[in-house]
Amino acid sequence: MSNPTDVSNEARRRRTFAVISHPDAGKSTLTEALVLHAKAITEAGAIHGKSGRRSTVSDWMEMEKARGISITSTALQFPYTTNAGDICIINLLDTPGHADFSEDTYRVLTAVDSAVMLIDAAKGLEPQTLKLFQVCRHRRIPIITVINKWDRPGRHALELMDEIQAEIGLRPTPLTWPVGIAGDFKGVLDRRTGNFIRFTRTAGGATAAPEEHIDPSRAHDVAGVDWDTAVEESELLEADGADFDPETFLNCTSTPVLFTSAALNFGVNQLLDVLAQLAPPPAGQRDVDGNLREADAPFSAFVFKVQAGMDSAHRDRIAYARVCSGTFERGDVLTHASTGKPFVTKYAQSVFGRERSTLDTAWPGDVIGLANAAALRPGDTLYQDVAVKYPPIPSFSPEHFSVARGTDPSKHKQFRKGIEQLDQEGVVQVLKSDRRGDQAPVLAAVGPMQFEVASHRMTAEFSAPISLEPLPYTVARICDPEDAEVLAKLASVEVFTRTDGVMLAVFSTKWRLENVIRENPDIHLRSLVAAGSN
Structure with missing residues (x-):
């Protein structure tokens, strides 16, 4: 068993966070820029414009490359040396x-200690950003x-500062301000030092943008009005x-703000330093009963994602597990x-986008990839020596x-x-019934x-193309087995069993659901988690 002091020291070095945003806010480009500035890669993979586009390290699926959007979450681990x-x-x-992929994002947010909320300077706060913020607020994620x-x-x-405070109730406290x-x-004006940080463009934004720190006494001569x-x-x-204010940030009532151009790699170093200096390190995890399992307790982890098809040469699948406590050593039972x-x-394995390498040791906050993990599902807990079980990850409605x-x-x-x-990966929910x-x-x-x-992967990975016939349902509720027979006989209603045994009644519209409830007051229906809700 590892020394608790070693575990605590290693945990303090870790920063585990997610990048969340509305589509097209530049999330994958920012991810690439962060990796570039940390010197984990030498050239950014995104060339903007459809012709000649290269994929980013975090967007590796063929559909992601073709569409230029993120379809699945990705883990990247790399070291960063701070200015200190x-x-x-x-x-x-x-x-x-x-x-459409809110459920995947929700799973990721169960595995992080903080989040970077990316906002488009022209569009401000957008609907998906607001939904993801609500998840962060519920989970107390700074x-x-x-x-x-x-x-x-x-x-x-x-x-934009006024909008952040008005729309989500967080007090914006800018650390940098645009020049x-x-x-x-x-x-940017670095509000902590008063210096002017001047950026210089590089060709296509493919390499780290040089920056010059200029004393405020000289800044007017350089940047004028x-x-x-x-x-x-x-x-x-x-x-x-x-x-x-560090206290209000960690208490989730304020948010530090920085200004960037991820495409040009402007302001990225400042974000890395803020993450290293201000974002919280791993501090243990609360179990299903609400008790805190400290970071230096015996090893535990929970699975937040399962992904297959990462390597066409091997039909394996990877379970992504967040280390919550203790030390992981490869070969442990x-x-x-x-x-x-x-x-x-x-x-x-250690996972860097699609690339994988053998992992021997991991510490709290790290994400480990467990290959050939046929028995694991999102939400599962793994532990050593002292039993623990973390809360399951709910399925969305x-x-x-x-x-x-x-x-x-x-x-x-x-x-x-x-x-x-x-189904096991959570790409879709699979429902069955005797009728079908x-x-x-x-x-x-x-x-x-x-x-x-689902259709693309059935063809590409399993050589089993499918046809899909849409059904006229839009609302689902959990029902009890004793009520299923009554519900199944109603018009515009159908009852299915999910592969985890949960029975779902589906309805054509929410008005049909309301009518069924009104006409059958003895039937018990329960809601699932709504996409983007808390």
């Missing part, structure tokens, strides 16, 4: 921004706000009490809390339903295996793009 010379271990979880795309025309910085209006980004304006606005913020069965960790049928009868085994795999039989399972999803992913 301290080495910080960054565990960065890139999340899908699209609302948020660092980044105003991105300041190199493009956008809104006034002070207006130059949106679309004319010269650099733009510097004067930045100083005046910073003084207004100070007079309004908008200076950073752990206990699977749900079954009580042993789980051998011979094939433990589906709003789209389609019958899946294999188009090639000779591929029946592949069809069944593929559907089972997609095993040959025509119903796929249920939060958004229709999940069906596209």
Whole structure:
């Protein structure tokens, strides 16, 4: 067993966070820029514009490359040396921004200690950002706000600060302030030192942007009236009490703010330093009974994601597990809390996007990839020596339903295996009923793009193409077995059993649901977690 002091020291070095945003706010580009500035890669993979686009390290699926959006969450671990010379271990979880993949993002947010909320300078707070913020608020996750795309025309910085406070109730406390209006980004005023940090463009933003720290006494000579304006606005913020306060940040009532252009790599170093200096390190995890398992307690982890198809040469799948306490050593025999069965960790890996390497040791906050983990599901707990079980990850309420049928009868085994795999990963929920039989399972999803992913993967990974027949349902509720027979006889209602045994009644519309409840007051229906809710 590892020395608790070693565990505590290693935990203090870790920063495990997710990047959340509305689609197209620049989330994957920022992820790439952070990795670039930490010197974990030498050249950014994103070339903007459709022609000649290269994928980022975090967007590796073929559909992600083709569409230029994140479809699945990705884990990236890399070291970062701060200006003070301290080495910080960054565990960065890139999340899908699209609302159709809210469930995947929610799972990731169960595995982080803080979040970076990325806001488009021109669009401000958008609906998906607001939904993800509510999840962070419910889980007490401190948020660092980044105003991105300041190199493009956008809104006034002070207006954006007002919107953040009005819309989400967090007090914005800018750490940097832009020099130059949106679309004319010269650099930032570092409100902690008073210095002007001037950025220099590089070709295509492919390499780290050089930056020059200029004393405030010289800043006017370099930036002119733009510097004067930045100083005046910073003084207004100070007079309004908008200076950073560590206590309110960690208590989730304020949010430090930085200004960046991820595409040009402007302001990225400042974000890395803020994460290293201000973001909370791992501090243990509360179990299903609400008791805190300290970071230096015996080893425990929970699985927040399962992903297959990362390597076409190997039909394995990776379970992503967040280390909550203790030390992980490859080869350890752990206990699977749900079954009580042993789980051998011979094939433990460190994950960097799609790339994998053998992992020998991991500490609280780290994300470990467990290969060939057929027994593991999202929400499962693994532990050693002292038993613990962490809260399960709830399934979201589906709003789209389609019958899946294999188009090639000779591929029946592949069809069944593929559907089972997609269900176990949580790509879609799989529903069955006696009425439809095993040959025509119903796929249920939060958004229709999940069906596209399922169909693509059935063809590409399992060589079992499917056809999808939409069903006219939009609302789902959990029902008791004794009520299922009554519900199944009603018009515009159907009852299914999910693969975890939960019975779901689905309704054509919310008005149909309300009518059924009114006409059958003895029936008990329970809500599932709504997409993007708390």
